[in-house]
Amino acid sequence: MPLLELDALSAHYGRIQALHDITLHVDEGEIVTLIGANGAGKTTTMRVISGIRPVSSGVLRFDGQDVSSLRADLRVVRGISQSPEGRGVFPGMTVLENLDMGAYTRKDRKSLGEDLDRVFELFPRLAERRTQAGGTLSGGEQQMLAIGRALMAKPRLLLLDEPSMGLAPQFIQQIFRIITEINSQGVTVLLVEQNAQQALQRAHRAYVIETGRITKSGTGEELLADPAIKEAYLGVA
Known part of the structure; x- marks a missing residue:
């Protein structure tokens, strides 16, 4: 059974339909990436999953x-954090x-110290700047x-929306x-990312979204080798 499943899901901004019958799934333990051009519906999909945007149908x-x-x-509370x-x-x-705000829904306050240590182990720079x-x-x-704030919610599913946007190359590799x-x-991960090369290299599976519709899916390796994906998203003619 998938951990996350979108079944013929649609969403609107007023009268404008942003998502058209999106169907995708994320299995427990996977990294799944969603790639597409600006305005294709990637962020809207994430907002619908997290509950910021309402579901119109599906x-x-x-x-x-x-x-x-x-x-x-x-x-x-159920385990979805963005x-x-x-x-x-x-x-x-x-x-x-900031990190404490990520844990605002948690009732198991006694284990927060362990999770804070985990975040600082992943991100030593944050430990150095904890009071900044x-x-x-x-x-x-x-x-x-x-x-780190999203991880403090102790998620089963972590939604990452454009984590490398605007970062220097050394930070991109680190992220x-x-x-x-x-x-x-x-932690299961659903990743939206403009850097398709990096995202597909790490994804177990991937989906392509265009004008609010899923147009292609496959493993990360399959999409990396797809000539149409190379031309559209990887800059390879």
């Missing part, structure tokens, strides 16, 4: 349960305070903080290594 299931109308905060596009750190709060305001961090450090490490620790 069904969204998590762990076999219909969560299509479940509030966003209750989806976090690191959003643009990072969204709280600029006036310290690194520690989030807004004073570099772009790469803010991305680390956004992912993708850490995504692989997070997955190896048992």
Whole structure:
């Protein structure tokens, strides 16, 4: 049974239909990536999964349960956590305070210290800057903080929306290594990413979305070798 399943799911912004009968699934333990051009519907898909955008039609299931109308905060309680596009750190709060905000739905407060240690092990830079305001961090450090905050919710499914956007090359390599490490620790990952090369290299499976519709799917290796994908997303004629 898939951990996450979108079954003929559609979504609107007012009268404009942004997603058209999206069907995809993410199995437990996978890294699945969603690639597509700007405006294709990637971020809208993530917002629908996290509960920020409502479902117009179709069904969204998590762990076999219909969560299509479940509030966003209750989806976090169920085990869905998102690191959003643009990072969204709280600029006036310290690194520690930002990370604590990620755990706001948790009732198992006694184990927060262990999870904080895990985040600092993944991101030693955050440990060094634990008392620094989030807004004073570099772009790469803010991305680390956004992912760390999402991990503090102790998710079963981690949604990562454009984690490499605007980062220097050395940070991009580091972020993708850490995504692989997070997955190896048992967290399922759904990744939206403009850097298709890096994303497909690490994905177990992948989907291509165009104008709100899934147009292609396969393993990461299959899509990396697909001539149409090479030309459209990898810059290979």
